[in-house]
Amino acid sequence: MLVVAKDTIEESSTEYAQGGIAVALSGDDNFRLHQLDTLMAGDGLCFEPAVAALVQEGPGRIEELIDWGANFDKENGEYLRAREGAHSVSRVLHAGGDSTGHEIAGTLWRKAAALPGLSFVSFAAVTDLLLADGAVTGAVAYDQKRKQRIDIHARAVLLATGGAGQLYRNTTNPSVATGDGIGMAYRVGAEVADIEFVQFHPTALFVPGRPRFLLSEALRGEGALLRNIHGERFMHRYHDMQELAPRDVVSRAIVAEMQSTAATHVLLDLTHKPAAWIRQRFPRIYETCLSFGIDLARQPAPVHPAAHYLMGGVRTDLQGRTTIPGLYAAGEAACTGVHGANRLASNSLLEGVVFGARAGHAMSQEAAKPFRGLTFGDEQFPALSREALQDLAWEGCGIARDAAGMQRVLRTIDEGGRQHLSDPGRGDYERRNLATVLRLVAKAALLRQESRGGHYRTDFPGKSPAARHSSLRRGQPTVLLEWETTSPAKP
Ligand SMILES: Cc1cc2nc3c(=O)[nH]c(=O)nc-3n(C[C@H](O)[C@H](O)[C@H](O)COP(=O)(O)OP(=O)(O)OC[C@H]3O[C@@H](n4cnc5c(N)ncnc54)[C@H](O)[C@@H]3O)c2cc1C
Structure with missing residues (x-):
């Protein structure tokens, strides 16, 4: 098994997560309360089976982390539980006061590094997925030190590439959060869902x-x-x-x-x-x-x-499978439906550990894939700079949106044109993904003529009676559709 990271292994949103991890452990809390708070925050768009899995499997995953050495803050032998916005009880565990993500990531890293057959490669940006007979058979990475391409063949690929906060001029996200997994998955035809729901954190310094x-x-x-x-x-x-x-x-x-x-x-x-x-x-x-x-x-x-969290992403079922065989997604890159239109604070770290484990288990059951595959990427890159894209996103797809602003986003990206680069680097690949994701956000936000959760339209301030999910696939029209609430998404 190979873990590929485009920067140091540590550099990630997880590393900077402060507040904590929400989990219904005991006392005055229970699954049902956590579920209700999550559904309430999600504003009618949560996928209930995913929420049930999150709250029910959360405590087991936390105990596992503790067994592996995670040190959550305690007082008099009891875990301290903080209260956060829209939680009806205090249920947020934290570590080192405000270094919860660092503690969780460190624990997982130490555990993984001790396992046989697992290796890590840093400073290698995955640029494209390999595809054979409609299935993902691996990925292509750009080795930033040697400035060369690496082809990786695999039984299954998990996109754990995080969110896309770098889409915006103001963001709490680290520079690696450029929506790469979403851009790559979309290029090979995977469904992207609810991407217009961006959570802006109210209080960035x-x-x-x-x-x-x-x-x-x-x-x-x-x-x-x-x-x-x-x-x-x-x-x-x-x-x-x-x-x-x-x-x-x-x-x-x-x-x-x-x-x-x-x-x-x-x-x-x-x-x-x-x-x-x-x-x-x-x-x-x-x-x-x-x-x-x-x-x-x-x-x-x-x-x-400032832009903080992406509720939507690559659509997955409850086992992390995307709509393309061999391709999985978990964490902020994925859209399991857990967060609906708005994430309940501190549910994202929990989503990562619950659905990351589910995806890992499903991937271990995958059959071997042919040792071949072609990239579906194109070597054309947007001419617009990263800063121009960030300003465009902040103005047109920001906290309050309207049709004119979103149309301007789409027009400016198209008119900005594309360029062929003979020797593209990590920044160019990131820009390509940022432009792809911004187009998807603008298209879905334009289609969603209502205000719900993280998506607020000044020209449609009310909520429509039907709760529908946006669905985007390469080469197909963007649509709003209902998800079956009784069964997970079928690939
Ligand atoms: C400042 C901050 C505070 C937060 N606080 C909390 C909190 O208290 N509680 C909570 O629940 N959530 C919090 N969140 C949200 C939460 O941290 C994230 O949603 C979650 O950690 C995302 O985890 P992830 O594994 O999906 O992505 P990440 O942790 O961002 O990891 C993504 C990894 O993929 C790598 N990568 C990306 N693209 C590529 C590529 N093309 N090739 C190779 N590698 C690539 C990155 O370098 C990175 O290592 C916070 C977020 C931020 C930014």
């Missing part, structure tokens, strides 16, 4: 010219308050749950407040909490803010929304 560092929802869960630049609290005017309202509501409220005060940001205020507690509960966040000159114990942090 706003320091001009610096990356948008995430200020976790857990801060608001622990009592941080949102204020406009005049120091006034405002969330009570937008939602009963105030600071803990669903993320899309909080993001739009912040944008409205920024507009009405003609400001570039609002403020996140934790100054009423004891300084020692802030430093102990959120050590990484506290230190990072301090490095930007902001002492959270003494002053509120300037924040504004």
Whole structure:
């Protein structure tokens, strides 16, 4: 088995996940409550069998991680459970205060590295999938050190390539999150679903010219308050749950407040909490803010929304199978239907461990594939720069969208033209995927004439009565369709 990563093995969204992992362990919580919260956040579009698998298998996967050495935070021998937005009870486990993803990724890496027959290759960007007789038989990677192509033949390929936050000018995602798996899967004809649902995190640190560092929802869960630049609290005017309202509501409220005060940001205020507690509960966040000159114990942090999570992706069944034989997807690259139109905070790490394990099990049952296959990629690359694509996405497919903006996105990508590159590098392959994914987001968002979850249209602010999923396949019209709620997606 081969694990291929285009940067260091560590560099990933998982590495930066702060808040924690949601799981119904015991006490005042149970599967049903976790399921209900997930369905409520998903705004009518969750695929219920997937949600059931997530909440029921979650505790077992967490126990497995603990057996493998994961060290979740405890007090008096009990796991600490934090409360986050739209959760009805405290159920979010965390590690190192705010370094949960780092702990989980490290645990998985140590476990995997100790297994026989498993190797790792870093700084190799997978650029295309190999296809023979309609099935995926491997992948092609670009070795960035040797600047050469590597052909990898495999019984099955799992896309665990993460999300596409780099589509946007403002994002909490690391630079590797360029939607590569989605772009590659779409090129070989796999179905992509619900890609228009992008979650914008309401509170990314706003320091001009610096990356948008995430200020976790857990801060608001622990009592941080949102204020406009005049120091006034405002969330009570937008939602009963105030600071803990669903993320899309909080993001739009912040944008409205920024507009009405003609400001570039609002403020996140934790100054009423004891300084020692802030430093102990959120050590990484506290230190990072301090490095930007902001002492959270003494002053509120300037924040504004940033692209954070992609609910849609490559459509899979409950075993991680995509619609192309031999091709699997898990984690943020996949669309299992668990998140519906909006992800419940801290459900994504859980989705990764639950459906990653399911996909791994299914892949181990795959028969050997022919040692051949052709790429279906094209060597044409968009002429638009990464920055131009990011600005286009932010303006046309951002927090609040309308038909004119999305049509402009599609037109600009088409008019931007394409170029042949004789010696493309990782950045060019990433740009090709960003352009593909942006087109898909714009097409699906244009077709969805309603507002639901993470997708808000100023020209269609209401929700349509039918909950339908967008479906995009290369060479076929984009459609909205219902998924059968009693059986998983059939390849
Ligand atoms: C700042 C931040 C905080 C978050 N906090 C939380 C939280 O508290 N709780 C929670 O549940 N979720 C959180 N999330 C979301 C969650 O972290 C992600 O959804 C999840 O970790 C995604 O895991 P993944 O394995 O799908 O992708 P990733 O962890 O992003 O891993 C993708 C991997 O694929 C590699 N890759 C990508 N393309 C290629 C290619 N072409 N070739 C080779 N390798 C490639 C990348 O380099 C990377 O190693 C957070 C996200 C961010 C950005």
